[in-house]
Amino acid sequence: MELFTLGVDRYSQKDVSDLARALTGWTIAKPDGAPVSESAFSFNAAAHDAGAKTILGQTGTWNADDAIGILLNATDGNGSVSGRFLAEKLWTWFVYHDPPDWAVADLASVYVSSNHSIRAMVDHLFHMPEFYEPHSRQALVRSPVEYIVAPLRQLEAKTDLSSPAASLNSMGQALFNPLDAKGWEGDLDWMNTGTVFARAAYTNSLVPNRGATGSRIDVPALVSQKSLATPRDVVTALADRLGLADAPPGSQAVWEKYVDSKPDGSRGYWTNTPAAVDQKVRGLLHLMLTSADYHLS
Amino acid sequence: MPLNRREFLFRGVGVATVSAMIPRFAIAGARHFEEYVSSAASGRVLVVVELSGGNDGLNTVIPYTDALYAGTYRKTIGVPVSNVLDLDGTLGLNPAMSGMKSLWDAGRVAVIEGVAYPSPNLSHFTSRDIWHTADPKLLERRGWLGRYADKALAGTQNPLSGCAISSSLPRTLLADNVVFPAFSSLGSYSYTTDGANPADGANQAAAFVAQNSLEHEIANRNETIEHVARDAASSSATLRQVASGYTAKATYPANSLGQALKLCAEIIVGNLGTSILYVTYGGFDNHSAQKTTHDALLRGVSDAIKAFFDDLDGQGKASNALLMTWSEFGRRVQENGSLGTDHGTAGVHFVVGPSAVKGIYGPPPQLAKLDSNGNLPWQTDFRSYYGTILTNWLGVPDAASVLGTGYPNLGCVART
Numbered sequence: 001m002e003l004f005t006l007g008v009d010r011y012s013q014k015d016v017s018d019l020a021r022a023l024t025g026w027t028i029a030k031p032d033g034a035p036v037s038e039s040a041f042s043f044n045a046a047a048h049d050a051g052a053k054t055i056l057g058q059t060g061t062w063n064a065d066d067a068i069g070i071l072l073n074a075t076d077g078n079g080s081v082s083g084r085f086l087a088e089k090l091w092t093w094f095v096y097h098d099p100p101d102w103a104v105a106d107l108a109s110v111y112v113s114s115n116h117s118i119r120a121m122v123d124h125l126f127h128m129p130e131f132y133e134p135h136s137r138q139a140l141v142r143s144p145v146e147y148i149v150a151p152l153r154q155l156e157a158k159t160d161l162s163s164p165a166a167s168l169n170s171m172g173q174a175l176f177n178p179l180d181a182k183g184w185e186g187d188l189d190w191m192n193t194g195t196v197f198a199r200a201a202y203t204n205s206l207v208p209n210r211g212a213t214g215s216r217i218d219v220p221a222l223v224s225q226k227s228l229a230t231p232r233d234v235v236t237a238l239a240d241r242l243g244l245a246d247a248p249p250g251s252q253a254v255w256e257k258y259v260d261s262k263p264d265g266s267r268g269y270w271t272n273t274p275a276a277v278d279q280k281v282r283g284l285l286h287l288m289l290t291s292a293d294y295h296l297s
Numbered sequence: 298m299p300l301n302r303r304e305f306l307f308r309g310v311g312v313a314t315v316s317a318m319i320p321r322f323a324i325a326g327a328r329h330f331e332e333y334v335s336s337a338a339s340g341r342v343l344v345v346v347e348l349s350g351g352n353d354g355l356n357t358v359i360p361y362t363d364a365l366y367a368g369t370y371r372k373t374i375g376v377p378v379s380n381v382l383d384l385d386g387t388l389g390l391n392p393a394m395s396g397m398k399s400l401w402d403a404g405r406v407a408v409i410e411g412v413a414y415p416s417p418n419l420s421h422f423t424s425r426d427i428w429h430t431a432d433p434k435l436l437e438r439r440g441w442l443g444r445y446a447d448k449a450l451a452g453t454q455n456p457l458s459g460c461a462i463s464s465s466l467p468r469t470l471l472a473d474n475v476v477f478p479a480f481s482s483l484g485s486y487s488y489t490t491d492g493a494n495p496a497d498g499a500n501q502a503a504a505f506v507a508q509n510s511l512e513h514e515i516a517n518r519n520e521t522i523e524h525v526a527r528d529a530a531s532s533s534a535t536l537r538q539v540a541s542g543y544t545a546k547a548t549y550p551a552n553s554l555g556q557a558l559k560l561c562a563e564i565i566v567g568n569l570g571t572s573i574l575y576v577t578y579g580g581f582d583n584h585s586a587q588k589t590t591h592d593a594l595l596r597g598v599s600d601a602i603k604a605f606f607d608d609l610d611g612q613g614k615a616s617n618a619l620l621m622t623w624s625e626f627g628r629r630v631q632e633n634g635s636l637g638t639d640h641g642t643a644g645v646h647f648v649v650g651p652s653a654v655k656g657i658y659g660p661p662p663q664l665a666k667l668d669s670n671g672n673l674p675w676q677t678d679f680r681s682y683y684g685t686i687l688t689n690w691l692g693v694p695d696a697a698s699v700l701g702t703g704y705p706n707l708g709c710v711a712r713t
Contacts, residue, residue, distance in 0.1 A: 139518070169465045170479075179468065180438060191522050193456050193486075193529035194466065194478035200488050200505075208491040248519070250511035258504040263496040265503070279494050283501050286490065291508050292522035 003182055005071045007085045011056065018053035022067035025049075072116050082116075083108030090121060095131055096139035097187060103130060137246075138296040141187045144171035146297065147199060151289055152215065154242050155222060157206060159215035167205070170198035191295065203289040207282050219281050220274070228272045231259035238284055247293040259284055342565050343690060344605075344620040345442070345469065345575045346554070348598065350582030351421065352624040353638050354645035354673075355662065356591055358408055361389045365664035370630045374588045374637070384408065388661055393596035396603025400649055405606065407648040407709035410659035411676025417626060417642040421582070424625040429468035431680055431700050441683055442573055443472030444699045445691065450475050450572065456528040457535070457564070459573030462557035467575055477573070478532070483540055483560065487533045506530050539567030546611025547604040554578040555601040562608045565617055572691070581624060585635035598622075602649055619650040619690045619710065623679070630664060631671055642672040646682065652690065652711045659707075680704040688712070 001011045001019065025048030030039040053062050055070050062070065074081045087107035091099035106128070107121050114120035130136060142150065148164040148171075151157065168175055172195050178184050209216040226237040235255045239245050259280045262269040270276065288294055360366055361378045381389030382398040388408070390398050400406050414433045418424045427433050431441035439447070442459070450458045451474035461467050461479040470477045480486035490501040509526040513519060543563045549555035557576040564571050578598065583591050602620060609615040627644030643662075659677035668674045681704040687693040689710035697704075 141518075141522070170485075172465065174465070179471075180435075188518070188521060191525045192476040192478060193525060193532060194480055196526050196529040197480070197486055197488065197533070201485060204489045204491070208493060210493065248511065248513075251508055254504050254508045254511075257507075258500055261497075261500040261504075263500070265500065279491070279497055282491055283494065283497055287501065287504050287508060290488070290505060290526075292519040292526065295522050296518055 001071065005082045005085060006074065007081075010074075010081055010085075015055055018055050018062075019067050019071075021049040021051070021053050022055065022062045023064050026064055079105065080108050080112050083111035086111060086118070086121065090118075090125055094122075094125060095136050100130075103128070138293065140297060141190050141295055142297045143184070143186060143190060144168050144173035144195075144199075145175075147171065147295070148202060150297070151203065151206060151242070151285075155206075155217045155285070157215055157217045159206075161215075163205060164202065164215055167198065167202045171195050171202070172198075196290075199295070200286075200290045203286050207285045207289070210278075217285075219278055223277060223281060228277065231256040231270045234259050234270070234280065234284065238281065238288060242285075242288055242294060243297070244288055244291075244293050247291070251291055251293055255284055255287060258287060340568075340617045341690060341692075342561075342571060342618050343442075343573050343686065344558070344561055344618055345573070346598070346602075346620060346622045347467065347469075347575070347577045348581050348594075348622055348624040349425075349577055349579040350624070351424075351626045351628055351640055352581040352644060353583065353587065353591060354410075354627040354643070355630065356587075356638075357391055357394075357595060358384070358410070358645045359389050359391065360387065360662045360664065362387050363662070363664045370664060371632055374632050385657055388657060390599075391592065391595050393592045394599035396599040397647070397649075398599075400603060400606060401655065404655045405649055405651055405653055406655060407653040408657045409646045409648065409677060409682055409707065409709060410657060410661050411643045411673065412623075412646055412659065412679050412682055413626065413643040413675030413677075414679055415675070417672075417675060419626065419640040419642075421625055421640075426468065428623055428625055428679060429471075431683055438471070439473060440467070440469035440471045441699060442469050442575075443475070445687060445693065446470070446472045446475040446477070446573070448699070449691070449693070453570065455570050456532040457569045457571050459571060459575070460564070461575040461577075462560050463575065463577045467577065470573065470575055477575075478529070482556070483533075483536055486529075486536065488530065535569060536564070536567075539563055539569065543567065545608050547607035549604040549608070550597055550600040552578075552597040552601065554597055555604060558601050558605040559608070562605060562612070562614075565609065565614050566612045583628075583637050584633065584639060585637040587632075587637040602647075606649065616651045619648065619652050619686070621649075621682075621686055622647045623682075627673060629671065630662075630667055630673060642668075643675040643677075648686070648709050652713070654709055654711055656709065658709045677707070678704055681707050685710055 001015065002008050025044050027042060027044050027047065028039050029042050029044065030036060048063065050061055052059055055062060055067055056074050058070055060066065072082050078084065084104050087104040088099055090107065091103055107125060110121050110124045125131060145168065148167065152159050152164065165175070172190060173184060206215045207217065222241065223237055227233045228237065235252055239247060260267050260270045355366070355371065356374070356376055359376050359381045361381045367375050367378050376391055380392045382392055382394065383389045384401060397406060414427065418427060426435055429440045430437040446459060456478065458475065459470060459477045461470055461477060462481065463479045464481045466477060466479040478486065488502055488505050490498040509523040509530065511523065540563050543566055545559060545562070549559045554576060561574045561576065564574065580590070580594055606615055609618055623646055624644050626641055628638035628641040630641065633639050662673050666674065680700045684696040684700050684704045685707040687696040687699060688706060689712040693699065
């Protein structure tokens with residue numbers, strides 16, 4: 001009730017204990033003589049408490065299905081409780097934090113009219129104009145999983161995924177092992193001084209890899225068909241790749257300066273040669289992938 | 298190492314050509330640095346050493362005068378009684394721990410016996426979480442030192458008020474209002490660049506600082522992330538500067554604990570205002586063929602801690618440091634059939650430093666008085682252990698606000 005359907009403070013301790021009674025009898029069991037690996041979720045009627053329970057004010061000899069129905073159909077003065085709870089979760093996951101009340105109410109109404117269809121809610125969300133507003137872009141911090149997968153796809157990298165996956169722990173997202181049942185806090189919680197470097201270490205293992213194994217990119221293929229006459233052309237080509245075409249002018253200026261910088265820091269480096277492309281495209285990708293613009297999506 | 302603060306800061310960036318590009322970073326860094334120095338005035342550092350896997354207390358501090366040790370429970374893997382390094386006529390250290398013995402002889406070691414909590418949990422993961430959070434009910438999200446940091450360190454703005462020498466942040470340090478970095482080496486706590494183009498590295502490092510020092514007309518999320526990245530870059534530069542001015546005054550063992558404690562010493566010697574350091578050393582889950590492995594681990598622990606304090610003595614900083622060990626549980630009293638030991642309950646831990654009050658705290662193991670499962674009954678609540686550190690070393694006026702009430706002070710740390 002707290003984490004998956006209603007949210008905190010929407011129920012009493014009595015609701016918790018009576019809901020637990022309604023769920024009695026459900027177990028993981030295996031047929032007699034079968035190996036443990038054949039265990040399955042199953043109902044043992046003999047272990048079910050068939051007595052009367054009161055859940056969210058409704059009294060009856062509820063079983064698990066009844067109880068779930070009571071939770072999902074619960075309403076208060078603002079309509080469906082679980083509809084609003086799930087709407088907030090979906091909005092926070094896909095759009096931005098602190099969703100507006102009207103958007104929550106809109107999604108919750110879809111939840112009710114579709115008979116609790118998450119698919120219908122998500123479909124509706126993706127068609128809401130608010131989803132496409134500029135302020136809905138760059139509004140969420142990429143999770144570590146998103147952060148390792150996105151460049152692999154955007155840069156059409158070759159990868160066995162093993163070393164990217166191994167770097168997740170230092171980014172703060174040990175797979176399948178969040179701190180508690182609530183899961184990861186997400187968003188800005190991902191970013192701290194240690195994880196900034198852990199993310200940079202990951203991109204610096206991917207982008208400069210010129211070898212034949214491990215995660216690697218094909219730089220000439222990435223920029224073929226692209227004009228690379230000026231530093232700005234180089235920045236534009238790669239920003240397009242990484243979804244950073246509308247990065248702030250300040251970021252673009254830093255990147256252009258980098259592309260055009262000689263080893264002593266003076267300007268005038270850039271010429272479109274294979275060696276310069278190999279060096280500066282890789283360096284620029286590393287910078288872009290470790291920019292605040294890219295940590296957000 | 299006397300060093301002009303401003304010079305320190307600008308040199309710390311490591312790239313002369315970028316200084317013109319980083320005014321915000323420099324200004325913020327300078328202000329922070331003065332704060333580090335003032336908060337460093339108290340200068341006390343707690344070094345937490347986690348011995349991960351469940352250390353076998355009975356082969357660490359051996360109840361060698363208890364006939365059941367050699368005669369019944371540790372017939373095969375027990376430490377030969379004649380070899381133990383006697384502490385008090387009853388208990389003795391594993392002979393691999395000669396370094397710890399010399400620290401004991403110097404009056405710098407407190408041994409805490411029988412440490413656990415009611416109904417000890419035998420799962421590595423659950424018991425570790427209990428030790429990290431100091432909450433056997435597991436209702437606390439934050440770690441015990443995280444809760445301390447939220448009270449005591451949140452105002453410092455020092456990105457190095459504490460840190461873990463570890464690949465990921467241990468839950469002990471998880472706080473709401475303070476973020477401790479975790480790094481396994483200085484090399485991993487830095488912005489690394491294309492190794493095939495070292496000549497371009499300075500440009501990349503400069504651009505990384507520059508792209509995190511942009512002016513934003515309105516406060517936005519980019520700015521928040523850039524601030525974190527600037528803190529990362531400045532603290533990384535600071536650490537490197539400190540490392541370059543540090544020379545170890547002792548020889549550390551090559552094991553990872555030795556290297557981590559050496560990094561701790563660098564940070565302490567660097568006067569960065571750091572008050573909490575956390576180190577993890579693993580491999581103690583010795584279910585089989587324990588003896589050789591465990592003796593080597595204990596030698597590593599003992600030698601590393603000895604080197605750490607020898608180094609700090611040489612640097613004139615030993616009195617700034619207090620080191621404490623913990624492990625998620627001790628091991629079963631009865632050795633198993635694979636020449637190892639299985640998960641047990643109460644364990645033995647060490648507090649080391651000039652402020653440790655030499656002695657044995659808590660009743661020594663009595664092998665004739667095991668619980669119904671054949672485990673050592675727990676004697677000393679781990680929250681008493683933590684509370685003593687918080688109160689006597691870190692000067693927390695009300696440790697109960699972090700740990701709850703009812704945990705008597707052990708007195709194993711001098712209260713000054």
